[in-house]
Amino acid sequence: MSHGPDTERDVIADLDFHVEAGVDLCLDERPHDRFSEADEPPAWRPAPARRAMPAQDASPADPGPFRRELPPRGPAPAAPPARTYGQSAAAKPGEAAGDARARARDVTSLEELEQLLAGFDGCPLKFTAKNLVFADGNPASKLMFIGEAPGADEDRVGKPFMGRSGQLLDRMMAAIGLDRTKAYVTNIVPWRPPGNRNPTPQEVSICKPFIERQIELADPDIIVCLGSPATQAITGTKDGILKARGRFYPYRVGDREVRALATLHPAYLLRQPLQKRLAWRDFRLLRATLDGTA
Numbered sequence: 045m046s047h048g049p050d051t052e053r054d055v056i057a058d059l060d061f062h063v064e065a066g067v068d069l070c071l072d073e074r075p076h077d078r079f080s081e082a083d084e085p086p087a088w089r090p091a092p093a094r095r096a097m098p099a100q101d102a103s104p105a106d107p108g109p110f111r112r113e114l115p116p117r118g119p120a121p122a123a124p125p126a127r128t129y130g131q132s133a134a135a136k137p138g139e140a141a142g143d144a145r146a147r148a149r150d151v152t153s154l155e156e157l158e159q160l161l162a163g164f165d166g167c168p169l170k171f172t173a174k175n176l177v178f179a180d181g182n183p184a185s186k187l188m189f190i191g192e193a194p195g196a197d198e199d200r201v202g203k204p205f206m207g208r209s210g211q212l213l214d215r216m217m218a219a220i221g222l223d224r225t226k227a228y229v230t231n232i233v234p235w236r237p238p239g240n241r242n243p244t245p246q247e248v249s250i251c252k253p254f255i256e257r258q259i260e261l262a263d264p265d266i267i268v269c270l271g272s273p274a275t276q277a278i279t280g281t282k283d284g285i286l287k288a289r290g291r292f293y294p295y296r297v298g299d300r301e302v303r304a305l306a307t308l309h310p311a312y313l314l315r316q317p318l319q320k321r322l323a324w325r326d327f328r329l330l331r332a333t334l335d336g337t338a
């Protein structure tokens with residue numbers, strides 16, 4: 045196979061591949077392993093002076109997996125603007141989560157919580173998202189659906205579950221006589237992760253005090269966790285969703301214990317339509333529970 049210089053077509057095919065894989069936003073010149081940087085300050089803090097690549101990286105004898113020859117770079121672009129975690133300038137995700145918890149405690153209504161989130165700078169996702177995606181549906185309902193994080197459609201509209209998985213969620217709800225006037229709908233993370241990637245554990249932990257407060261203020265009797273990240277964040281289980289689904293878990297709201305049902309995420313069902321039979325079981329259990337016949 046020839047590895048000649050990239051043609052325009054190669055470059056376009058490469059970009060198309062990335063967009064299809066969900067990598068549709070350019071944040072930095074080099075990839076970062078967000079999972080290993082729990083204790084590091086965020087990448088957009090003033091960048092240290094660029095370091096030379098380590099010798100073994102540059103060695104032609106060891107090009108490393110997938111490495112391609114790149115043309116020499118032009119002058120380095122300016123460092124991204126300096127930003128800090130949190131209005132309190134908390135420097136680390138742990139501090140941002142503590143800051144979020146302190147702020148969330150002070151709000152006394154869902155409207156105030158939404159305003160608080162709109163002004164909260166502690167989660168890096170805010171800076172790549174177009175909109176805050178707070179909630180949809182009926183906040184007075186005793187039933188609350190919680191998904192993972194907004195996607196591109198939700199980010200554009202500013203409401204959860206607006207795209208294809210939202211349409212499927214609406215159909216699943218309709219199948220048991222529900223719609224958004226009868227349920228409150230939100231996500232554990234209210235900003236879209238770039239490229240629709242999963243939120244990192246750090247991002248979830250920063251946002252968790254907000255969703256916990258949102259649950260307290262909405263005060264549901266039944267929570268439905270859609271997919272693994274929501275199930276793990278709300279119930280604390282470490283089980284994968286195929287093991288965790290179909291069961292109610294206790295969840296404490298103030299001095300009340302309510303129940304959280306784990307089920308499959310509609311986006312997963314769009315990819316694995318055969319699994320809809322499992323979700324249908326869960327939704328029938330939900331219906332029977334709402335009817336008091338489970």
Ligand code: URA
Pocket residue numbers: 191192193194195198203204205206207209210231311
């Ligand atoms: N997936 C989610 O988890 N939430 C949304 O709002 C949309 C898609």
